[in-house]
């Protein structure tokens with residue numbers, strides 16, 4: 001990420017000093033690929049290297065490594081993802097994930113915790129998400145290059161300007177994902193150029209494809225703080241203006257704080273957990289909205305690239321955070337399998353946890369079609385799980401989650417097309433109608449006895465507030481003297497937030 005205020009100062013400094021070459025401690029693309037080959041040779045039963053796709057211009061393979069015991073079987077496990085170098089010049093992430101991969105593999109069978117992680121989880125690493133940009137940096141063409149090499153002006157030449165920014169070509173892959181892409185930067189020259197279309201870049205497509213297949217429960221995209229603005233931050237989704245919170249905010253924030261605290265920062269304390277406020281087509285928000293992954297952006301260290309002699313200690317510090325996320329992935333949450341109760345076959349179904357449900361902002365959470373499995377992290381508490389599958393009778397189950405995952409094997413009864421069931425109608429917050437013209441009925445069904453309902457305009461100005469004394473009920477809202485448009489309705493209880501969009505058309 002970029003610090004606006006510091007960029008111009010930094011550019012002046014660059015003009016007066018020649019570029020230092022990249023420290024050889026950092027892997028080139030070829031060296032990173034060879035490092036994965038070495039791991040596969042040394043630990044053949046524990047990891048598999050896979051091509052996930054190719055880069056947009058030079059068609060370099062984007063390599064991933066899957067690390068888990070008994071790699072050919074037991075694919076039905078919670079899965080986690082760690083990636084580096086989606087931003088080309090922020091190369092420390094490549095080192096962190098390669099270092100972690102080797103450490104986990106060497107400790108398997110020696111360290112009981114690591115053995116349990118690899119027996120119970122699949123761990124994916126993608127050392128270089130952006131191979132073309134990474135090569136621009138390691139070849140010494142432009143040590144401050146961030147984007148891929150997309151030929152924006154279609155002149156057949158790679159147009160770039162050494163130093164910070166001003167590169168005519170290239171797309172910022174971390175602004176190219178199809179969630180809030182429309183709010184991104186449309187200037188070619190910008191370091192944050194969003195690309196010609198949502199999900200247009202082949203690097204983006206490669207990441208989306210592996211995410212859809214593996215359905216990661218949590219993920220980290222490692223970045224560099226680069227210009228000091230985001231030094232040692234752990235960024236999680238989200239608190240947009242409104243305010244609009246991510247529907248799983250309570251769980252995500254809880255994990256973010258625990259994760260950040262374990263990564264040693266320069267001052268000897270932990271990293272700084274921060275909610276994201278931007279809406280710009282990044283990989284993490286897409287993963288969360290589309291697949292339910294609890295995603296983190298980690299802004300490593302206080303500079304663009306730690307000196308070579310510091311790289312190992314930075315990697316050691318981040319390995320502690322990685323191990324926390326592996327431990328947490330086996331902690332409180334739901335491990336659901338849905339199957340046909342007469343044949344035992346897995347059933348692809350929609351899973352709603354009604355306390356966190358918001359279909360305005362998120363795609364439906366589903367079980368996969370191979371195993372009928374859905375893995376999801378949640379903070380301990382009481383939840384209502386609604387299950388729905390085409391041609392099957394729906395089911396609603398109350399669960400209490402403590403310090404371990406709750407395993408639910410749910411047999412669904414086939415009812416055929418004629419008797420197809422509708423979705424459970426007990427979502428915590430419903431509007432009738434929406435959009436509305438003069439009056440909207442707000443129905444609520446909440447797991448706490450007291451809550452406050454507020455309605456804000458998009459500038460964050462509150463136009464309505466109402467205490468909700470009962471656990472369910474309904475009220476009528478009739479706006480006076482406000483204009484047509486989108487409004488945000490929030491319900492705040494003791495422990496978490498719900499938010500949902502309302503559209504008022506006069």
Ligand SMILES: [Zn+2]
Nearest residue numbers: 001087223224
């Ligand atoms: Zn970055």
